[in-house]
């Protein structure tokens with residue numbers, strides 16, 4: 001761990017924490033209502049160690065292979081690992097073996113495998129249903145952004161709620177490309193309100209990234225997923 005990398009990360013982290021606090025203050029919300037999930041995809045395990053040393057408790061990853069390897073390498077840190085990426089059916093059980101929270105549950109078909117994976121690992125895994133904020137309500141939005149349509153989330157939620165080793169915690173969404181984040185997050189707030197009427201304990205709303213966390217907090221997000229504002233620009237390779 002180089003001292004330069006640590007100092008740079010510490011400064012970025014401080015700026016992001018201040019942004020979250022300011023957004024909470026202007027929304028009249030207590031700052032401890034919003035959990036910072038630092039998205040570590042594309043960055044090495046050494047950065048996860050720096051983050052843990054700087055007090056970060058929750059990290060997010062979006063690709064199965066990278067996530068499982070990094071979580072294993074950093075198992076001693078006691079972090080909470082959030083899986084935030086698209087889930088292939090044949091990877092769902094394995095993801096439930098290491099992720100503490102699976103934020104991207106977007107179809108009923110994944111639920112059985114997630115539940116089996118969690119049970120086999122002897123764990124209970126928190127789940128969020130990913131909802132598409134595409135204005136068209138299209139479940140498979142442009143640019144490969146996934147998420148269940150607002151009319152599909154009820155079925156996914158019920159499957160999660162009925163699963164013995166999963167716990168339904170709320171909703172996750174990504175602002176769609178090609179429109180400002182604010183109206184999309186306002187739609188999300190309405191969807192989340194309806195969702196809580198059916199599932200009162202499912203109070204988490206994960207929304208907001210480096211560029212739009214203020215809008216997300218204003219619209220009721222309980223979790224923000226921040227990558228580049230903390231760790232810098234990701235390499236462009238995929």
Ligand SMILES: *Cc1c(COP(=O)(O)O)cnc(C)c1O
Pocket residue numbers: 039041062084085174208209210211225226227228229
């Ligand atoms: C990469 C990613 C983020 C973080 O994005 P930044 O713009 O780097 O903050 C948040 N959510 C999801 C689903 C992601 O894939």
